Every structure is written in structure tokens, then in C-alpha cells.
Amino acid sequence: MSVALYYSPGACSFAPHVILREAGVSFELRKFSTADRSNYLPEYLAVNPKGRIPALLIDGFVLTENPAVLAFLGRRFPDARLYPPPGTEPEARCLEWLAWSSNTVHVAFAQILRPERFVSSQDDYQAVQASGHQNFQRCLADIDTHLDGSDFAVKGQFTVVDPFWLVFFRWGVRQGYNMKSSYPAYTRYVESLSQRPSVVAALEAEGISLWA
Ligand SMILES: N[C@@H](CCC(=O)N[C@@H](CS)C(=O)NCC(=O)O)C(=O)O
Structure with missing residues (x-):
């Protein structure tokens, strides 16, 4: 294969x-x-x-x-075991988070990075970006609230959603947000996930850090 x-x-x-x-x-x-x-x-x-x-x-x-x-x-x-058994509530939650991560969180960030996708006039870029910051930070807060009561996106199990949330955290860091004080549960989760050998190896292979 x-x-x-x-x-x-x-x-x-x-x-x-x-x-x-x-x-x-x-x-x-x-x-x-x-x-x-x-x-x-x-x-x-x-x-x-x-x-x-x-x-x-x-x-x-x-x-x-x-x-x-x-x-x-x-x-x-x-x-x-990165995906819950098909036909169960955990699978439904996994799909729910995947959909939201893609159609809401990722799109909010695109407003910041790629305003040209949303409006044709450069005069409007700043307004799109300002609303992108608001939308993206609301999403980060929603993730933080969820992680306050759960170790992973889908309770009790590392799934395919979790590394997606590492990406958003890093994007927040790179926007200059104070992740540690604004999103403490999210920060603890990233600290914990960043110990996984898969994450360490992927960061090294891409030449990036979760904290910069
Ligand atoms: N709907 C796509 C969106 C993918 C996407 O926009 N990826 C970004 C990178 S995170 C990209 O390709 N950006 C380059 C560009 O917009 O030119 C998906 O979920 O895979």
C-alpha cells in the first residue's frame, strides 16, 4: 500500500x-x-x-x-483505535466535532488569513479580519470550556479530532493571543498531547513548534 x-x-x-x-x-x-x-x-x-x-x-x-x-x-x-466504534454516540460526537472544526473554526481563521476569500474589495479586509478574530477566539473559548471537563475532544478517548485542535491552538499562539491565560484547560491539554511520540515526530518533521 x-x-x-x-x-x-x-x-x-x-x-x-x-x-x-x-x-x-x-x-x-x-x-x-x-x-x-x-x-x-x-x-x-x-x-x-x-x-x-x-x-x-x-x-x-x-x-x-x-x-x-x-x-x-x-x-x-x-x-x-483513533475513531470510535461506528454507530455509537462517541462516533456521532467525533463527527460533530470534525464538522464544526472544519466549517466553523477553520473558516473563522480563514477570515483572518485569507480575507480575500470573503470580500472582493481590499477596503473591506480589515473588517473581515476583525470579525475573524472575534469568531476564532469564540471557538477557542468553546474548546477551552469543553476541555475543562474532558481530557479529549471525544470524552475518554484520543481520536482524529484531537490533532486538529492542536493546529488551532498553534494558530492562536501565532496570532499573539495569550493562550495560557485565556484558555487554561486548552493549554493543559496541548501540554499533555505534545508528549505523544506521534506529535513530537510530526512537529520535528514539519520543522514547527506548538508554542511559536
Ligand atoms: N475545506 C478544506 C479547506 C482546506 C484549506 O483551506 N487548507 C488551507 C491550509 S490549512 C489551505 O490550503 N490554504 C491555502 C490557500 O487557501 O491557498 C479542508 O477542510 O480540507
């Missing part, structure tokens, strides 16, 4: 990156950095015509859209 993850350092592709390591799968990392817009090179558009990161090559096909990639990996490698 040939598996390849198309990623950009520190992007949301970090989540499937960690999950592939958790699953013990042998895979290739193929870097297309969003920082220099390599994700719009013809070589990557041939893989994912949307130009967005991540894309996963597995079992002879390419899969895009992070929630689909994460849920698929969780189910594809059941022995790694």
Missing part, C-alpha cells in the same frame, strides 16, 4: 500527519507550502484541483477535505 500526505508546514494537514503516525502507517510526506503558494503549482493542482491542503493518496485514490481524510483514516486503521 502506497500512502502519501500532501502537506504544508503547520497547516491543517498537521492533523492527518499525526494520525498517520499514530496508526503506525508507513507514508511519504509531500510538501507544497502555502506560504509561497506552492499549493497552486500545476504539480499539486493535478492532485487536488482545488489547490487546498491536505490531500491524501491512499489505496490508489486521492482524498481531500480534512474531516473526510481524518474520518477515513480513523476507520481505515481500526486497530489504532
